[in-house]
Amino acid sequence: MEHIKGSQSICFKDSPYIVSSGCIVGSKESEGPLAKWFDITDKDDLFGAQTWEEAESNMQKRACELALSKAHIVPEDVRYLFGGDLLRQGIATSMGVEAFQIPMFGLYGACSTSGEALALCAMSVAAGYGNCMLAVTSSHFGSAEKEFRFPLGYANQRPLASQWTVTGSGAFIVGEKKSHVRISGVTVGKIVDYGLKDSQNMGACMAPAAADTIFQNLKDMTRTEKDYDRIITGDLGYIGQRILIDLLAKEGIDIKERHADCGMMIFDQQTQNTNAGGSGCGCAAVTLAGYILPKIHRGEWKRVLFVPTGALMSTVSYNEGASVPGIAHGIVLEHC
Amino acid sequence: MEHIKGSQSICFKDSPYIVSSGCIVGSKESEGPLAKWFDITDKDDLFGAQTWEEAESNMQKRACELALSKAHIVPEDVRYLFGGDLLRQGIATSMGVEAFQIPMFGLYGACSTSGEALALCAMSVAAGYGNCMLAVTSSHFGSAEKEFRFPLGYANQRPLASQWTVTGSGAFIVGEKKSHVRISGVTVGKIVDYGLKDSQNMGACMAPAAADTIFQNLKDMTRTEKDYDRIITGDLGYIGQRILIDLLAKEGIDIKERHADCGMMIFDQQTQNTNAGGSGCGCAAVTLAGYILPKIHRGEWKRVLFVPTGALMSTVSYNEGASVPGIAHGIVLEHC
Numbered sequence A, B: 001m002e003h004i005k006g007s008q009s010i011c012f013k014d015s016p017y018i019v020s021s022g023c024i025v026g027s028k029e030s031e032g033p034l035a036k037w038f039d040i041t042d043k044d045d046l047f048g049a050q051t052w053e054e055a056e057s058n059m060q061k062r063a064c065e066l067a068l069s070k071a072h073i074v075p076e077d078v079r080y081l082f083g084g085d086l087l088r089q090g091i092a093t094s095m096g097v098e099a100f101q102i103p104m105f106g107l108y109g110a111c112s113t114s115g116e117a118l119a120l121c122a123m124s125v126a127a128g129y130g131n132c133m134l135a136v137t138s139s140h141f142g143s144a145e146k147e148f149r150f151p152l153g154y155a156n157q158r159p160l161a162s163q164w165t166v167t168g169s170g171a172f173i174v175g176e177k178k179s180h181v182r183i184s185g186v187t188v189g190k191i192v193d194y195g196l197k198d199s200q201n202m203g204a205c206m207a208p209a210a211a212d213t214i215f216q217n218l219k220d221m222t223r224t225e226k227d228y229d230r231i232i233t234g235d236l237g238y239i240g241q242r243i244l245i246d247l248l249a250k251e252g253i254d255i256k257e258r259h260a261d262c263g264m265m266i267f268d269q270q271t272q273n274t275n276a277g278g279s280g281c282g283c284a285a286v287t288l289a290g291y292i293l294p295k296i297h298r299g300e301w302k303r304v305l306f307v308p309t310g311a312l313m314s315t316v317s318y319n320e321g322a323s324v325p326g327i328a329h330g331i332v333l334e335h336c
Helices: A053-070 A089-100 A113-126 A141-148 A202-220 A237-250 A282-298 A313-320 B052-070 B090-099 B113-126 B141-148 B204-220 B237-250 B283-296 B316-320
Strands: A009-011 A018-026 A081-085 A104-106 A132-139 A168-176 A181-187 A230-233 A259-261 A301-305 A309-311 A326-328 A330-335 B009-011 B017-025 B080-084 B102-106 B130-138 B168-175 B180-189 B229-232 B258-261 B305-307 B309-311 B324-326 B330-335
Touching: A009 A202, A018 A053, A018 A104, A018 A181, A018 A282, A018 B180, A053 A132, A053 A141, A053 A168, A053 B229, A081 A089, A081 A113, A081 B283, A089 A104, A089 A132, A089 A259, A089 A301, A089 A313, A104 B113, A113 A132, A113 A230, A113 A330, A113 B102, A113 B113, A132 A141, A132 A282, A168 A282, A168 B330, A181 A282, A202 A237, A202 A301, A202 A309, A202 A326, A230 A282, A230 B102, A259 A313, A282 A301, A301 B330, A309 B168, A313 B052, A313 B090, A313 B229, B009 B204, B017 B052, B017 B283, B017 B316, B017 B324, B052 B141, B052 B168, B052 B309, B080 B090, B090 B102, B090 B130, B113 B130, B113 B168, B113 B180, B113 B283, B113 B309, B113 B330, B130 B141, B130 B283, B168 B283, B180 B204, B180 B283, B180 B305, B204 B237, B204 B309, B229 B237, B229 B283, B237 B258, B283 B305, B283 B330
Parallel strands: A081 A104, A081 A132, A230 A259, A230 A301, B080 B102, B080 B130, B229 B258, B229 B305
Antiparallel strands: A009 A181, A018 A168, A132 A168, A181 A330, A301 A330, A309 A326, B009 B180, B017 B168, B130 B168, B180 B330, B305 B330, B309 B324
């Protein structure tokens, strides 16, 4: 493999497959436009737990169990697990996957983590480090509001630019076993910082990173936007989408007709009061598992660029006046 | 490569090298037993910044710059960066490495993160995904006390079992370019939970994970403890070390004579009031960079098992009564 300077991408010679997936969502997602596509829609946002954090862990566990059972395998068959979430010190993942006893790599890439996990799974399988890897990510509205804004009991008001954290978890078995969807390549994202400081307008903070990764993907793989049936970002929402389209247009790349955003698809903005759209590590993951993968599986879409996007910040960083940089990872999914 | 069920390890056919390293520490470490081995010892724990978090980012930046310059390369030569820290949402890393514009994977493995980063760097180089990767981790006493316990201004009292977070950052270039230290294999850790809930006794929480990873490494690689000149854990401290030795003794593995712990080496417990020892993502990283690697480089030690250990918890998880599970990753370092 030759590595041209500035190339951020890998094209796999033996592309790994997404063998199976599992997804679970909460009450609000169960009333949204994608509801019928999710494996489990649970009206109890606590998922049988006492706290939001434990609820999120329970979702991860159930998403993994679904993915494992659909692939007809047990945890012992999985070589490595790559997982993460939005909470401080990634506790939703630590507590969620502990019971499986799979050797694990904990990740943090904000809402881009599902892309990061899929990239590392695919890289590990393609390298021959194991024939079966597990990627899992999650987010929860209750735990995320508490982590980044205010606990739900405070009835915090939400600006129009804000996004609604998706309560959901998606898990994916990536392996050598043939399926109808393969990961043919990945584009690992750089941190992109336009100096924005409004943590309540994450779409604007993340859009430049998405533009950078999409631009880089097309350049590295010598493709044009027309080589993809869809380019689907994670959670830019309504504001981020406009910025993304504008930024790419400046580079002569017109993605208007083929762009979709998981954060815009998962809720009905008009009736669900989700302001700028959905967000969270779980948003892109459950939309991929429930809605995008089946379309590629059936061959409706032959090649999709999946680009989960993350806003890199914490309550401490923005209270201290730091900007909110973005990062986005690109995963090339192909029907086969 | 064949993958035996239950094996957590990879032995590289073409082992990558640790091409160079850089380390920087703060004032207390500058007065400790390892002071003379560190590249930069800075008496100003703010490292020119206004906040502890920014100080930690500055350390990461300088550690990376050191590693890059010692390898005679520029950031554009590095294919991927793997980094992490202890702070919520990994902001020390996001803000610290942003300027390099290297495509990055953000990690979270508590104090085991340096092992996680080195494992993924080695896996990526050995797989041919690039001839040069960068691993970086950090911790800072000021930011960690604020994150996990109380801001320094509160003059919090520290129980005897507590550990002192190391102010330091270590960076490593892992690549194909020959040096005198190679990473010949890795053992990826599982989450190990003995149900301990005392977040002020992290050594006890992490020791079972260290024991598990060491046991697994010996089993996977069909070695005995005698095949290593040293087995060096990250930050078990005085309490964790005793538990580790006891747990392994039960399995017939006697590591007493060849065990060392970075958390025990970096401070003088008697004169520096560091209670059970040093800890933090930076502890294992700077000790590896400054003290361990040169010894392997010179051939004083031929083969070392380096095992950074992490306690998986957050203020939220332990306030909600969750236990503190541990994780540890094993990195096999060989003189060549």
